[in-house]
Amino acid sequence: MGNLFKYSSLTTKIRSMSSDLISIDGFKSLCECETITDAMNELMHYKYYRDAFKKVDINTLHREDIEQILLLSSLEEFSRLCKFNSGTPRKYLNLVSMYNTIYVLKRILRDILSHRPTSLDLKSYSKYMGTKTNLNIDELISAQDVSQFVDSLKNTEYYDCTNQVLSTGSTNIFDYALALDSYYFEICFKFAQKELKGDESKEVLSILGTRCDFLNMQWIYRTKKYYKVSNTRVYATLIPHYYKISVDEIKQMVEAQNLDEFFVIFDNSYYGKLSAKLFKYKPGLEEFYMRTLEYLYNKHKKDNPYSLASLSYYLYSRELEISRVIEIIESIRYSLPPEDIVSNILKLETRRSFA
Structure with missing residues (x-):
């Protein structure tokens, strides 16, 4: 009640x-x-x-115009939702705000490391990002390399995790994205475990856990399909949270000799069995990830409509x-x-x- x-x-x-x-x-x-x-x-x-x-x-x-307009419109709608809410929903929305900010930061980093003009008009985002996060929008806009970008994050919560990557000399966007994602998930898991109770906590943890499982599986899959990456390197770049995939199953996936072996392990996992439940035919991993989240969000909303699920x-x-x-x-x-x-x-x- x-x-x-x-x-x-x-x-x-x-x-x-x-x-x-x-x-x-x-x-x-x-x-x-x-x-x-x-x-x-x-x-x-x-x-x-x-x-x-x-x-x-x-x-x-053009596509870039449409993408930016729609991203800004979602931030505007999100801003209105924040003003409407307080208490637990507001804390949850603060985490979503962090997710949106990290998305923008990764977009900027991608452009810098690809040596191309920024694909976002950051001035348009300043009212959604700058004040509550201490982000210096002007410095982000003027950053010419990853060192300047990380330096512009001083006095923000994103500095330590990105500076650790910078100290290794990395110029790989994936390393920075992993650091930001890992930091984000750490904050989210603490929120779900400490701020929420009962079914609400279990539902949020299931979404977070599923996201982590799939991000890890997608990365392992891509290394098998597109890149030559040592197993040691793969282990070092996994998000250290596991939900329905065990550490042993992750180990087997990493050490699989090819994609056929990878999918044998996947098919026998919890997610392989869920795939048979949700699909008439075997989907690609990316599609299955999206559909699994859609299934979970929909199920939680039906089971517990008066909660964060809606x-x-x-x-x-x-x-x-x-x-x-x-x-x-x-x-x-x-x-x-x-x-x-x-x-x-x-x-x-x-x-x-x-x-």
Whole structure:
């Protein structure tokens, strides 16, 4: 009963916001658009996108423009949610804010280490990032190399973890991303274990644990498929949290001689069995990761609607929706057939019901 009163107004607000999410039929209509202009006009049926694009000429937008506008709109909506909430939901949203900030930091680092112009207009993000995190936006914008970037993080909570990587002389984006991700998960696990109780704690820990398991499995998979990386190096770059994958299974995956051996181990794991439950056919690892999170968020919301589950479900759904919208628009730009866009992005034919 306590959670009912605690989360009643938040759950009502989230239900209202969720009504504007794009349905499967809405996505199908978007996939059937023949031009970018048609697709943008289709998006105008939704208040979220009308608000996001109200100050721009949709006929002049490129992918980078659309991506940045939608990222900013999600931060704006997130800012409104923060003002609406207090207590435990506000603390949870602070962690989501950290996730958004780390995403932006990794984007900046990627551009610096790739020696290309920044792909983000940081001035637009300053009101969402600078004040509460002590980030110096001007210094981040002017950073010419990774040393200057890390130096600009002094007096922030992100300095120690990135400076440790810098001290090794690394210029590999993955090393910095791993350091930031590991720090983020450490903070999140402490929150779930100390601030939450009962089912709410278990639900948040299941999402965090699943994310860590998949990030580790994805990295092992990629080293087998794309890179020649020593097992010692792979072990050193894994996030030190395990949920449904045991340390022994991780060890077997790392030491697998090829992808066939890797997937034998995977298929016999908890996630391999879950894959058979969620899919009619065997999906790729990336797709399975996304669907597993979707399954968990949906299940938690149904089982415990008056909790953080409704809020986290909405935030994930909006994030996934924006990602799909960007992919669909890019596919239309390259004149892919509608049926290919539906099968490649929505992948409806491979899914089982979540019911």
